Amino acid sequence: MSFAKLLGGSEVCRQLEALSGSRRLPHAVVLESRDEKLGRSVANELAAAFLCESEGVRPCGVCRVCRKVREGVHPDVCTVETTGGKQATGVGEIRAMISDCFIKPNEGAGKVYFIFDKMTPEAQNALLKILEEPPQNVLFVIVTEKSTLLLKTVLSRSALFKLLDDQGEKPSDEAFEIAVEIARAVPQNIELPLLAATSRMLKSRELAKQVLEILGEFFTLALEEKYLGEGGYEEYITGMTRMLRRSSIVKLFDVVSQAQEMLSHNCNMNILVTWLCANIRESRH
Numbered sequence: 067m068s069f070a071k072l073l074g075g076s077e078v079c080r081q082l083e084a085l086s087g088s089r090r091l092p093h094a095v096v097l098e099s100r101d102e103k104l105g106r107s108v109a110n111e112l113a114a115a116f117l118c119e120s121e122g123v124r125p126c127g128v129c130r131v132c133r134k135v136r137e138g139v140h141p142d143v144c145t146v147e148t149t150g151g152k153q154a155t156g157v158g159e160i161r162a163m164i165s166d167c168f169i170k171p172n173e174g175a176g177k178v179y180f181i182f183d184k185m186t187p188e189a190q191n192a193l194l195k196i197l198e199e200p201p202q203n204v205l206f207v208i209v210t211e212k213s214t215l216l217l218k219t220v221l222s223r224s225a226l227f228k229l230l231d232d233q234g235e236k237p238s239d240e241a242f243e244i245a246v247e248i249a250r251a252v253p254q255n256i257e258l259p260l261l262a263a264t265s266r267m268l269k270s271r272e273l274a275k276q277v278l279e280i281l282g283e284f285f286t287l288a289l290e291e292k293y294l295g296e297g298g299y300e301e302y303i304t305g306m307t308r309m310l311r312r313s314s315i316v317k318l319f320d321v322v323s324q325a326q327e328m329l330s331h332n333c334n335m336n337i338l339v340t341w342l343c344a345n346i347r348e349s350r351h
């Protein structure tokens with residue numbers, strides 16, 4: 067399906083068409099979309115544009131390559147699969163992708179890699195290395211629900227396209243406040259502040275959902291600060307960076323992903339909050 071069919075006549079549609087037509091696609095594209103199916107379809111269309119054999123408009127939609135890509139059977143278009151039932155793509159899967167991208171394409175003039183799942187911060191750092199010195203004729207397409215879940219360093223080396231207008235609800239001030247409280251409590255060795263903060267999430271599922279989302283962003287920022295050692299982060303982020311090991315922050319990120327998964331499966335809120343509290347405690351050691 068063409069960009070126009072997928073995205074209507076929107077501004078982002080025109081940008082993607084222009085980029086595909088210019089034959090100068092960047093090495094990495096990030097597609098932000100709340101609608102996962104739409105994100106995947108647009109990713110596929112970009113892959114077709116990247117590999118299309120037409121001399122005219124790309125993707126032409128009719129050449130051998132375009133047809134294969136659209137049918138999902140082109141051997142040089144690969145999806146990075148998260149293995150072992152994990153919540154997020156890990157560093158192992160990204161390293162495997164990196165070694166694979168140096169192998170010559172099977173058919174076409176290039177290769178395309180789709181990353182549809184969430185990535186752990188460590189996986190993103192592995193990806194960053196290849197984005198810094200990308201091989202010729204390889205396109206990475208990352209589809210994400212929220213681009214803020216990606217490290218800034220990854221985003222800065224990618225072209226970002228937001229596929230839908232931001233119609234989602236903005237997180238409430240209360241959710242932000244609770245997330246900050248939890249972030250401050252995480253590095254402390256006394257339990258009460260953590261218990262007090264996490265139990266505020268019991269108020270509603272929507273609030274808990276927003277808190278977890280913000281916490282995920284906080285842990286990503288803390289890890290980013292750990293890697294970059296740059297200042298300018300908020301005091302509740304810096305507190306975690308100073309007091310926690312890198313491996314602990316990675317674990318905390320996983321704990322949040324798992325809690326989000328539990329929430330999406332309608333688990334009991336008391337169980338969720340107790341689980342979260344216990345696992346945050348566990349992770350910081």
Ligand SMILES: [Zn+2]
Pocket residue numbers: 118119120125126127128129130131132133
């Ligand atoms: Zn074509």
